[in-house]
Amino acid sequence: MREPASRADFEARLRRIGDERYHDKHPFHGLLHSGGCTMDQVQAWVINRYYYQSRIPMKDAAFMSRVEDPALRRAWRSRIEDHDGTAENEGGISRWLRLAEAVNLDPEYVASTRGVLAGTRFAVDAYVRFVRDKTLLEAVASSLTELFAPKIHSERIAGLLAHYDFADDNSTAYFQNRLKEAPKDVAFGLAWVLDHADTAEKQDACAAALTFKTDVLWSQLDALHSAYVAPARIPPGAWQPGEGQLEKAA
Numbered sequence: 001m002r003e004p005a006s007r008a009d010f011e012a013r014l015r016r017i018g019d020e021r022y023h024d025k026h027p028f029h030g031l032l033h034s035g036g037c038t039m040d041q042v043q044a045w046v047i048n049r050y051y052y053q054s055r056i057p058m059k060d061a062a063f064m065s066r067v068e069d070p071a072l073r074r075a076w077r078s079r080i081e082d083h084d085g086t087a088e089n090e091g092g093i094s095r096w097l098r099l100a101e102a103v104n105l106d107p108e109y110v111a112s113t114r115g116v117l118a119g120t121r122f123a124v125d126a127y128v129r130f131v132r133d134k135t136l137l138e139a140v141a142s143s144l145t146e147l148f149a150p151k152i153h154s155e156r157i158a159g160l161l162a163h164y165d166f167a168d169d170n171s172t173a174y175f176q177n178r179l180k181e182a183p184k185d186v187a188f189g190l191a192w193v194l195d196h197a198d199t200a201e202k203q204d205a206c207a208a209a210l211t212f213k214t215d216v217l218w219s220q221l222d223a224l225h226s227a228y229v230a231p232a233r234i235p236p237g238a239w240q241p242g243e244g245q246l247e248k249a250a
């Protein structure tokens with residue numbers, strides 16, 4: 001029988017997956033963060049990325065519906081509140097729609113998810129299904145891309161503020177908040193995975209789940225890049241620049 005890797009080696013294996021495959025290395029993020037995106041491309045990103053945001057609490061609800069341990073459900077449920085909000089706190093979805101307004105998109109249009117690329121839908125829906133259908137261990141492991149998210153959120157805040165007129169504390173509030181919320185989630189998720197992946201096979205399954213998730217993220221940006229960056233090839237039915245605007249440009 002194969003021995004499982006030590007905790008430290010297993011964690012290093014998971015972190016290497018992020019080093020090699022996380023979507024901070026995708027060329028679309030290079031464009032966005034360096035000020036190279038046109039406003040049409042920024043709008044396309046906001047519209048498509050909303051679909052990911054909108055599905056995250058649904059995948060967390062799918063996860064929780066399968067958890068029998070009340071302590072695990074209690075640790076997990078703040079993820080849903082972070083996105084959907086509470087009576088006291090605005091959630092991430094509403095913050096994302098503030099970003100939509102700041103880039104002159106009609107938030108109702110964005111929330112309708114009309115015009116979202118098929119490639120975005122396929123990738124995001126696959127993530128929700130993965131979490132619904134795989135083991136709880138694989139589901140938690142697939143959330144661990146958030147280990148690598150604070151770096152990209154910091155880069156994004158700095159890049160947007162430096163390069164785009166729409167960027168300010170209001171429009172970047174989503175990312176500012178994630179910097180506060182994500183560390184507690186990922187510390188819990190990582191410890192849970194390290195505790196529960198107690199065989200070599202389970203460790204392999206966790207690595208595969210995290211790899212799958214990096215593919216989910218990368219594929220969304222591939223779809224966006226192919227549709228909206230020259231030579232742009234917008235698929236039938238997808239958002240066309242000029243649609244869903246808050247107000248007509250003067």
Ligand SMILES: O=C(O)c1cc(C(=O)O)c2c(n1)C(=O)C(=O)c1cc(C(=O)O)[nH]c1-2
Binds near residue numbers: 056
């Ligand atoms: O901007 C990003 O690059 C990024 C990446 C990820 C991620 O790594 O999945 C998440 C987020 N943002 C995010 O804001 C978020 O709320 C989130 C939840 C999850 C998850 O898998 O449960 N990932 C992410």
